[in-house]
Amino acid sequence: MNPERRASPRIAVQQQISISLGNGGDITGITENISRGGAFLYCDRFILLGTKLRLLLVLPAEISESGSVQASCLSKVVRLEDQLKEGKFAIALAFLNVETFPRA
Numbered sequence: 514m515n516p517e518r519r520a521s522p523r524i525a526v527q528q529q530i531s532i533s534l535g536n537g538g539d540i541t542g543i544t545e546n547i548s549r550g551g552a553f554l555y556c557d558r559f560i561l562l563g564t565k566l567r568l569l570l571v572l573p574a575e576i577s578e579s580g581s582v583q584a585s586c587l588s589k590v591v592r593l594e595d596q597l598k599e600g601k602f603a604i605a606l607a608f609l610n611v612e613t614f615p616r617a
Contacts, residue, residue: 521549524575531569532556542568543601549576551588551608555601564590565609572613582613 523546532540542556552568560566568586577584587610594603 521576523548523553524573526573528571530554533567533569534560534564535566542604544570545603547572547576549608551591551606552586553603553605555598555603557601559602560590560593560604562590562593566590566606568606571616572611577613581616583616584614585612586610 526544526547528544530542530544532542534540540556540558542554544552544554546553547570552570566588568584568588570584570586571581572584574580586606586608588606588608590604591607592605594605596603
């Protein structure tokens with residue numbers, strides 16, 4: 514078995530998130546896991562590999578190191594899964610820029 518090659522560990526977090534596609538379209542998704550470098554999620558719409566989008570989500574305390582915080586994450590689609598899960602598309606994202614702010 515190969516050791517984990519990620520720069521930061523993934524945290525299993527299932528939360529509903531808002532995804533802004535940049536063309537005025539917003540959709541929702543559900544995260545499966547989040548790390549400092551990205552997220553793996555499911556959504557209802559197919560999004561092309563390489564697409565840049567913005568996520569609005571809550572980063573858990575294990576990632577933010579200052580308690581859970583809301584975040585706006587400019588992200589890029591880096592991997593797509595071939596199989597749908599319960600009719601949803603599986604997408605891996607790399608965070609390009611993360612802005613955090615206190616939870617309301």
